[in-house]
Structure formats: structure tokens, C-alpha cells
Amino acid sequence: MVHEIAPHRLINHYDPDKTARPEDRAVLFRRHEGYSKMLARPQGELFPRVGEIGAVLPGAVWRYLFTVDEEDYYMLEEPDLTGDTRAVAEEMASEPARPGTEAAADHVQGIEEGLPGFAWQRMSQLRARADAPREQIYAAFTAMHLFTWYRASRYCGSCGTRMVHHSTERAMKCPACGNTVYPRLMPAVIVGVVNGDKLLVTKYSNRPVRHYALVAGFTEIGETLEETVAREVMEETGLRVCDITYYKSQPWGIAQDILAGFYCRVDGSDRIRRDDGELAVAKWAAPEEIELQEDDLSLTNEMMKRFKEGFDPFL
Ligand SMILES: [Zn+2]
Incomplete structure (x- = not known):
């Protein structure tokens, strides 16, 4: 990564x-x-x-x-x-x-x-x-x-004044109203949903990528990461999940994210009801069907690769 x-x-x-x-x-x-x-x-x-x-x-x-x-x-x-x-x-x-x-x-x-x-x-x-x-x-x-x-962060979001650098921390401070702004990270989850020997893979709508991805989404205010996992999988594919298991995290600065990777198991019906607005493809893929990304930089790719190689995230 x-x-x-x-x-x-x-x-x-x-x-x-x-x-x-x-x-x-x-x-x-x-x-x-x-x-x-x-x-x-x-x-x-x-x-x-x-x-x-x-x-x-x-x-x-x-x-x-x-x-x-x-x-x-x-x-x-x-x-x-x-x-x-x-x-x-x-x-x-x-x-x-x-x-x-x-x-x-x-x-x-x-x-x-x-x-x-x-x-x-x-x-x-x-x-x-x-x-x-x-x-x-x-x-x-x-x-x-x-x-x-x-x-x-050049201007204060509260009053519009030009911000100045904080004297001791990495932060921007408004000299007029005192508003202090710290570096912003957007938490998001990457989810590997497992169904026996298959993994849920996706392709996003409106993005010119050929390789597969996993269900992913941003954490809402007032939500735990595990709740984000369950909600995003439900919204994008209509599946319920259980055994939500943390894997690894990854800073992904080009999108200002901190990504948290989770595996989980499908709970109950494995019939996918895809959100057409979000995804062009959502399907259960056997290890040999999973196409990896062209480089090994992303957490998504590592999670697909580990599964493809036989890794059991629930042991
Ligand atoms: Zn201000």
C-alpha cells in the first residue's frame, strides 16, 4: 500500500x-x-x-x-x-x-x-x-x-476574515473571531463482504475504471465505523451483514480520507439489490474471478488480493 x-x-x-x-x-x-x-x-x-x-x-x-x-x-x-x-x-x-x-x-x-x-x-x-x-x-x-x-483554510468559514497560522500547532486561526481550524480528515470505510468462498466486488457508475472495487463510503456524523459498514452495504447492495471485523487502515491523502478496512459476512439472504445510481456492477466473485488493480497502492486492492490468496479474516 x-x-x-x-x-x-x-x-x-x-x-x-x-x-x-x-x-x-x-x-x-x-x-x-x-x-x-x-x-x-x-x-x-x-x-x-x-x-x-x-x-x-x-x-x-x-x-x-x-x-x-x-x-x-x-x-x-x-x-x-x-x-x-x-x-x-x-x-x-x-x-x-x-x-x-x-x-x-x-x-x-x-x-x-x-x-x-x-x-x-x-x-x-x-x-x-x-x-x-x-x-x-x-x-x-x-x-x-x-x-x-x-x-x-485561507479564510474563516465563520466570518470570512483571512486566517493566520497558529503559533504552536498545525492549525489556522481567525484573528477576528478566534475560530481555529485543524487539519481535516474524512473517515471512510472499505468493506469486504464474504459469502462462503466468494467476495462481493463492485464497479462504480460514471467512473472509467476497469478493475473491481469493494463497497465503500463515508462515515456520517454521529455514526460508528461499524454502523457505516452495515449502512453502506445495505444502501449499495441491499445485503445485511454480521461478524464485522476490522482489518487495517490507510491514509489516502489524495481524497483527504482516512480509510478503515473491514471484512464481514453476509447475514441471511445473499440476493443483491444493486443501487444503480452508485454502482454499475455488484456481484459475488470467486477468487479466480477477482481482477486486481494495476498498482498495489490501495487498501481496496490489498483486501481483494488477500482474499484471492486464501486469507481468512475471521480466524
Ligand atoms: Zn472568523
Whole structure:
């Protein structure tokens, strides 16, 4: 799975007093064409160094994210590259230009001219980079989660004031009303429903994926993870379940999730009543029928793979 990077280690203890050095890793994201894209080297290692970015972007301000092994990772905080240039252009047709938009476009141009070969890559491109060190793929997933949260936390949701960084914790604080916002994770479950020697596999509607997935869904406010499991399986397939058994968890930063994997058994009738709006396929699959995903990064894939190999989650 993407977070299994041993013997490497990602340490995310927040330290507001750290200051970037030229040899540290530089994390740059921009919103472009509706996607968050990260600046990556074309081959091998993904991340540039702070010194490389500083050479083409004088005055860059850095925010400490985390450490992988001995290397510190910093996100470019200013100048602001987060504007989606297309969306901003549409806005500008009817509204005055947002301050900083033109400057951001100039900075992007400066980076592209100063660092030829580097490219802005989407997460789907980065996760497919078999040439990149595994720990850097996971660093990119985690950086993406932090970037998304920082970007969404620039203004206070209660009163609209520009937020400032908390002095001691990873949090954003409103100087006007005191609202404090901590990093946001969305808990979700992945469910392997077992029926004798078969596993319930699914394919989502409206998603261009060929491989199978498992029932999955977000935890509602006021619900336990086990209740989420039972509810999601009922909603998507009409099945009752029992023997809900925790397997493993996985941080999945590209969707801001913390995933909890559970296996369970079908309870009573095994007749599937599929939710057409959610799923294109929901069926009982024997081990040899289960098609795995193209990479081994996800908890869903590991849970299908373990079952396929004869793993008994209820022992
Ligand atoms: Zn406020």
C-alpha cells in the first residue's frame, strides 16, 4: 500500500520553528484546469530542492510540512500559485481581477522557464510513476492532503476574515473571531463482504475504471465505523451483514480520507439489490474471478488480493 514505505519513515510532527534550507525538498502545487497539480521532476525523484526553486523564484516563503527519513519537506506558501487560471479568467469576465492572479501566472512562467523538463503533474500521473521512489509517492499523497486543507483554510468559514497560522500547532486561526481550524480528515470505510468462498466486488457508475472495487463510503456524523459498514452495504447492495471485523487502515491523502478496512459476512439472504445510481456492477466473485488493480497502492486492492490468496479474516 502507498503508505507502507519501510524502512523509510514519514514523520509528521509539526514544528513551526523549522526554516527551509536549500537542500530541503520543495513542494509546489497549483490549481490548473480543475486539478491540483504538483511540480515534479521528469524522471526518478519527484521533488525539487528548495534551492532550485529559490533560484528561479526569489522571495519564496516556505511552510514546513513533514520529514521523510532525514529530509525536510516544505510547501511553497507565497507567492500564491493556488489560483485556477481558467476559473479565474471566467471570474474576471464579470468581476474585478483578484489581486495576485497576474503575479501567480508570472511565477508559473518563471518556474517553467527556469526549470526546463519539470512538469505539473496530476496525482493520477504521479501514482503511476514507477520510476519514482515509493516514499516520495507517499510524500506526494500526504503533501496533496495538506495543500488541499491549507488552500481551503485561507479564510474563516465563520466570518470570512483571512486566517493566520497558529503559533504552536498545525492549525489556522481567525484573528477576528478566534475560530481555529485543524487539519481535516474524512473517515471512510472499505468493506469486504464474504459469502462462503466468494467476495462481493463492485464497479462504480460514471467512473472509467476497469478493475473491481469493494463497497465503500463515508462515515456520517454521529455514526460508528461499524454502523457505516452495515449502512453502506445495505444502501449499495441491499445485503445485511454480521461478524464485522476490522482489518487495517490507510491514509489516502489524495481524497483527504482516512480509510478503515473491514471484512464481514453476509447475514441471511445473499440476493443483491444493486443501487444503480452508485454502482454499475455488484456481484459475488470467486477468487479466480477477482481482477486486481494495476498498482498495489490501495487498501481496496490489498483486501481483494488477500482474499484471492486464501486469507481468512475471521480466524
Ligand atoms: Zn472568523
